[in-house]
Amino acid sequence: MKQQEFFTSRWALIIATIGIAIGTGNIWRFSRIVAQNGGGSFLIPWVVFLLIWSLPLIIAEFAIGKSARYGPVGAIAKTAGRQFGWMGAFIAFVAAAIMFYYSVVTGWCLRYFLSAASGSLFDIADHLIYWETFSAGYQPLMFHTISILLVAFVVLRGITKGVEKVTRLLVPSLLIILIILLVRAVTLPNAVEGIKYFFTPDINIILDHKVWLNALTQNAWDTGAGWGLIMAYAIYMRRREDISLNAALIGFGNNTVSIIAGVTIFSTVFALSSVDAMEQVAKSGPANTGLTFIYLPMLFEKITPSSTLNIIFASLFFIALFFAAVTSLISMVELATRTIIDFGVKRRRAVILVASAAILLGIPSAVNMNILVNQDWVWGVGLILSGAFISFAIIRYGVDKFRREVINGYGSDVQIGKWYNYVIGILVPLQVVILISWWLISSVSWEPEWWNPFLMENAGTVIFQWAVVIGFFMAFNKLIVNNTLNENQSG
């Protein structure tokens, strides 16, 4: 199929791709994980894994998408061989499964923005009860549906008129809002204590292997590397577009946003909270929402002496969260849409199919928090397997050949050296084996019935759900690949 639509400039591509990487995880998950892993002690391994996990995989995704001009199924089949198309299907499925509940989270952010903007968020006596009442009612379902419909409308308009136009507006707005919040946070009295905690390392904690594994996991989830989403946008890169430099901008840009968010949250919590500041930041709360939806609203009530300004700051925070979620959700819907387009379906019909499926399959997570937690656990760890499949595809193709012909090919501004061969061929697969083994073995220690596939967060449910999906795609591999790689697609 001849590619007909492209991002209009390098900057449009970078902004859209940064929109994928910057999600709610940069704002709430990052701060919580930093707090749980000793503050500054966590940041050192986190930077190391940016270099040896995220960057190599972002480069790989850009290169595979740009050269294959197909969604994950066709791209992996063309890179690794037709017999491995099921791996691409798995990558696309994992991103879609995350989309089903991520739209619920996007809906929460929208709902809290509306509450903050109307001032009603500050009329509440107990934020935990408020959250529990909201999450148990019909509203999450309603806001999940609104989120999907909004995003589907963007994707329906295509890459240049939809995705590019919206991300050009939302991503810079998000960055401006985060900088406004950062300035307010660091100018609060006692904010320096939060900054100190954020950057102070403890050598005993740095030597703890769990901190390194958490840093790797955070990088895998945070940058969007290995999800297949960057691969989906790379399909629309112009031929003259560079790969490596753009990939570096995404990785470093994403982690810069995490640092801004971290400094903002730690400064605010230490400045406005009582002695239990660290405990509050580290607390997970229901579905890991404790810090964002329960504790921060309490702090926003006293961020300035003026209640009007407090409403503005709280609204800015929640709209920033919503923008971060929407720009990531757009890429998830686009990935699923592109996978269906590759089967020869028109974009309009593909978007309608994806949106309908997303609304329906998101219902369980919208109405039952346990299902959301289960899906987050199963497909969150599944992302690491997606990263492994991308790395495997390059190894099958020939790592050195891939580096010379695809990454350093036409359009490349900078040449990637042989170090890449060792990182993507040895280090990334090694990290995958260590990380998946660690997560599954850890889950055995916290759940005696680790083998039971019907429990919420254990090894059994992960292995069972992965096996069903992989088994299905392996069984229908030939059919899926043949339908994707035929020459009659409608783009």
Added chain:
Amino acid sequence: MELSTILTMIFVIGVVVGGLGFFLSRAVKYEKLKAKNGED
């Protein structure tokens, strides 16, 4: 502030934000070069 805090701050901000600044300046440079050469 302790020396270890300052060193960590320099390392983390230096690598991450410094890396972003470095690669951004390279991207701007190459983009200008491509525009000058009339590449599309």
